[in-house]
Amino acid sequence: AQSVTQLGSHVSVSEGALVLLRCNYSSSVPPYLFWYVQYPNQGLQLLLKYTTGATLVKGINGFEAEFKKSETSFHLTKPSAHMSDAAEYFCAVMNTGNQFYFGTGTSLTVIP
């Protein structure tokens, strides 16, 4: 069965510091991979996705993620955190069976 693991349910960083949110997936076949952000009382917004091709994916708001097949990882990074980045972040995987799996989420706090 497909699964997505997000290490760290809560991450705190100082404003201007590096953001690193971890995501590992279990799959025998490289799936489609996604990162979504959810602000309080709002729906999910796509940050970036990996389907095929270049393994370093750039998204909106300065975020990027690298697909590493050997590590089955798709970690999300941003060089410099901004106060507006405080939100809940979800990693997601789509398998070949047309099923979509979300991780449990990581709450990002940005400290001024």
Next chain:
Amino acid sequence: DAGVTQSPTHLIKTRGQHVTLRCSPISGHKSVSWYQQVLGQGPQFIFQYYEKEERGRGNFPDRFSARQFPNYSSELNVNALLLGDSALYLCASSPGPMDRAPYNEQFFGPGTRLTVL
């Protein structure tokens, strides 16, 4: 341009009742997916519909059903409500089916908050 819309915004039901949630996709999108998000957890995939046909189903009981109409809007129905069905129900639309990149990017609506008492 209007995004994905869902109605109602909030809903309160009692155990055993039935509920219908509605979703209108972005204009031109032919795929709608439904998710359940329990407080403090990630969304759980319920269904995907594309061109009015079910294309994917998550691990939910038969009390959950859905359909897609000719105008691509969709309804999620839940029968015999349980306390554990209390959650935020999210609808997402995409131009194409999940397995057809790049047309599978999902755009989410704000959700319907269902409370079962």
